[in-house]
Amino acid sequence: MALGRYTEVARAANGDLIRAGRVAVLAAGTVDLVDLFADEAGEVPLSNPVATDLTGAWSAVAEAGLYDVAYPDGRIVRNVPILAPAGEAPEPGLSAGDISAVAPVTWDEETATIGVTTGTTAGTVAAGNHTHPGLTADQAAGTASVRTLGTGAQQAAAGSHSHGGLMTGSAMAVPDSEATDAAALLADFNALLAALRTRGIIT
Structure with missing residues (x-):
């Protein structure tokens, strides 16, 4: 017992x-x-x-x-x-x-080897050299992709890049408003809007 x-x-x-x-x-x-x-x-x-x-x-x-x-x-x-x-x-x-x-x-049970079947089916384990379908060679290998500078869809914009449609026109600088009443403030505001339209910033 x-x-x-x-x-x-x-x-x-x-x-x-x-x-x-x-x-x-x-x-x-x-x-x-x-x-x-x-x-x-x-x-x-x-x-x-x-x-x-x-x-x-x-x-x-x-x-x-x-x-x-x-x-x-x-x-x-x-x-x-x-x-x-x-x-x-x-x-x-x-x-x-x-x-x-x-x-x-x-002791034997603690050190027993567990058999693992490698393969590509749902019931198996992927091998160490397995590649995933659809990945490029660089992606499968973990290789970083460095973008070149330019204006294409797959390129990075340069630091001096400007966005099309902005600042395409020209206009005189608009001085800071020194208006002291509502009428003068309205006039200065309209002048600022006109300058922004001339520069192409707003329509």
């Missing part, structure tokens, strides 16, 4: 410690109390339900497997695993779920 120890600090649903309470360990999916022990050798029986101490802590040894833990406030935590120490195999007859919860991981 592979035994394992389970230890926890019991808390109620609201988070309060369950001090000097009693916690029951049940066979998973049942209301049956299981055999518990105080020692790892399974020679000293322990009462079930188990009493918690003044800090809410409790501990018990049981056969490795899955259990339900019932607390005094009526709450039940399902499928709590009790694990066998590393190196001890589970008892024959345990379910697949029990074995996955109990069996230790061996």
